[in-house]
Amino acid sequence: MDLKKRVAAHFAQSIEVKQAAEAVLSDDTARAAAAMFEALSEDGKILICGNGGSAADAQHFAAEMTGRFEKERMELAALSLSTDTSALTAIGNDYGFDHIFSKQVRALGKAGDILVGISTSGNSANVIEAVKAAHERDMKIVALTGRDGGKIRHMLKDGDILLNVPHPRTARIQEVHILLIHAICDCIDFMLVGDAA
Numbered sequence: 001m002d003l004k005k006r007v008a009a010h011f012a013q014s015i016e017v018k019q020a021a022e023a024v025l026s027d028d029t030a031r032a033a034a035a036m037f038e039a040l041s042e043d044g045k046i047l048i049c050g051n052g053g054s055a056a057d058a059q060h061f062a063a064e065m066t067g068r069f070e071k072e073r074m075e076l077a078a079l080s081l082s083t084d085t086s087a088l089t090a091i092g093n094d095y096g097f098d099h100i101f102s103k104q105v106r107a108l109g110k111a112g113d114i115l116v117g118i119s120t121s122g123n124s125a126n127v128i129e130a131v132k133a134a135h136e137r138d139m140k141i142v143a144l145t146g147r148d149g150g151k152i153r154h155m156l157k158d159g160d161i162l163l164n165v166p167h168p169r170t171a172r173i174q175e176v177h178i179l180l181i182h183a184i185c186d187c188i189d190f191m192l193v194g195d196a197a
Helices: 003-041 053-066 085-095 102-108 125-136 150-155 170-193
Strands: 046-049 078-080 114-119 140-146 161-165
Touching: 003 046, 003 114, 003 140, 003 161, 003 170, 046 053, 046 102, 046 125, 053 078, 053 114, 053 170, 085 102, 102 125, 114 125, 114 150, 125 140, 125 150, 140 150, 140 170, 150 161, 161 170
Parallel strands: 046 078, 046 114, 114 140, 140 161
Antiparallel strands: none
């Protein structure tokens, strides 16, 4: 078994998937960044949720917003709904795992906020419930999905944004998701401080 060839194949496939995604996702990613910037400018916040690797991406995105991405700028209101173990276990125990995010959205979300729902399949039940709760709160949705977009694709309304990576492999979808998150962070930074170092 040639492990070096296996590693090289990952690089090659990742590059191919990212190039294909750039062609179909650049416009909508820019729209998502603009929508988040508008929400933040109007004293709104970004709530972010996902499971597993997508939970890590949610936490990563929130950290880039509240701390910084690459430029010094003001702190931005973003919160990962995947990180409060007391809330997750209490809600999961009392109401079921499907409601761990939606209960937090109903508690914390308001009109003008944005929910970023991350699900590589587009079918994560708890992210679906979070989308429902966000719509109840008149929040916009930015959905990061993969494959065919799953059920979440069909739940989105006018003003919501779908960033779907049309690839079957979870690892490749996640790699594009983190690229999209970094691109959104960069765009928000640019809108705030321009090209300042």
